[in-house]
Amino acid sequence: MEWLVSLAGAGLVMAALRDLFHTLWHPTRHGGLSRLVMTVLWRLARHLRVRGRVVGLVGPLAMVTVVGMWAVTIILGWAIIYWPHMPGAFTFTPGSKAAQQPALLDSVYLSLVTVATLGLGDVVPAEGWLRLVSPLEALIGFALLTATVSWVLEIYPALSRRRVLAIRLALLQRADPSAQQLDCTVGATLLESLATEVARVRIDFTQYAEAYYFHDGEDHSSLAATIGYAADLAHSGQTARRPDVRLTGDLLAGALEDLAAILDQRFLHTGGTPTEVFAAYAADHGRGLTPS
Structure with missing residues (x-):
């Protein structure tokens, strides 16, 4: 059961990466979720007949929303990967109260710290496979930041x-x-x-x-x-x-x-x-x- 939960989290991460790839790097650049978010925001603004200045914010707001959607999906996906193995498969800094918190909260915290490449070190994977896959989240977080900057510049x-x-x-x-x-x-x-x-x-x-x-x-x-x-x-x-x-x-x-x-x-x-x-x-x- 633990591995099924972790696989579900991995599925969320892959879905976000797939949408990011199709939005930014695929030749047709036809991302599904990102296009849906942008279309909904655009139609909503047109339906509400908001003023020109507000309509002008739809594009930038849609991009921010899409990037936020990617980030939240990746963070939650990795948190779900960690969740079934928390706290037994992790090492906590002596004196830290992190292990006393709910496992899901610790998992979200670890995922957020890792994807932001902060590396605080108060919660560290102890099992071999987690020590191998955890740095991948940091790489994905760095790729997300780079992709966002590239998207704006393009x-x-x-x-x-x-x-x-x-x-x-x-x-x-x-x-x-x-x-x-x-x-x-x-x-x-x-x-x-x-x-x-x-x-x-x-x-x-x-x-x-x-x-x-x-x-x-x-x-x-x-x-x-x-x-x-x-x-x-x-x-x-x-x-x-x-x-x-x-x-x-x-x-x-x-x-x-x-x-x-x-x-x-x-x-x-x-x-x-x-x-x-x-x-x-x-x-x-x-x-x-x-x-x-």
Whole structure:
């Protein structure tokens, strides 16, 4: 029975590590529990129609919640591993009152101290197998800390790329280039660079799905509000007279179709056309598509 309890604890630890791996390091970055937490928080904020500033906290709050969920699951999992063997399989510092506490409390304490790599030494594994597996928890705790820092450092450059594209589209719309102005070498270069930026954002939504749950703020920096104008530019390029402009217009249109497919497949589930997907994206982020 003791080993069954320990195996249950090991199962909790493996579940947390699996979700962490699929969220941060798997090529598709599609963690189950983490995505569920983020989706629930996002839908709750949208359902309650909270103010823009509060909505802007959903992404960071979701990341903190997910990291906390991983940490609590790992700590409890290791505590359950220790619990059936506490206190007989452990050595306590002379004069320590730890052995007088409930076994579960001592197990949680030891797990928390170990995962935090504090190494206080007042409770030490005495059995051979525990002495081997206990340092693994410290390694997992160090990996969790490293993964959290890496996650933060990765997500914000992706958000910056998305906002730069949104601001660029807003500036282009303000300049309002005519079809004749786009039908030239400069127009072809412009459409090609926009297609490249859209492709980068599409990859960001694939590799950093949690970026979807970050609110972009004002309309001029919100891709949800300005992405419709990119479709207008692509259409203008496709109907131009110069073949190089038509080619880059097709490239931009294809990049937008790929972006719409990712948004619909992973977040929106409308099954509609790119125009309908972008409209749903704008509505989900509390924005209206920028009019043509």
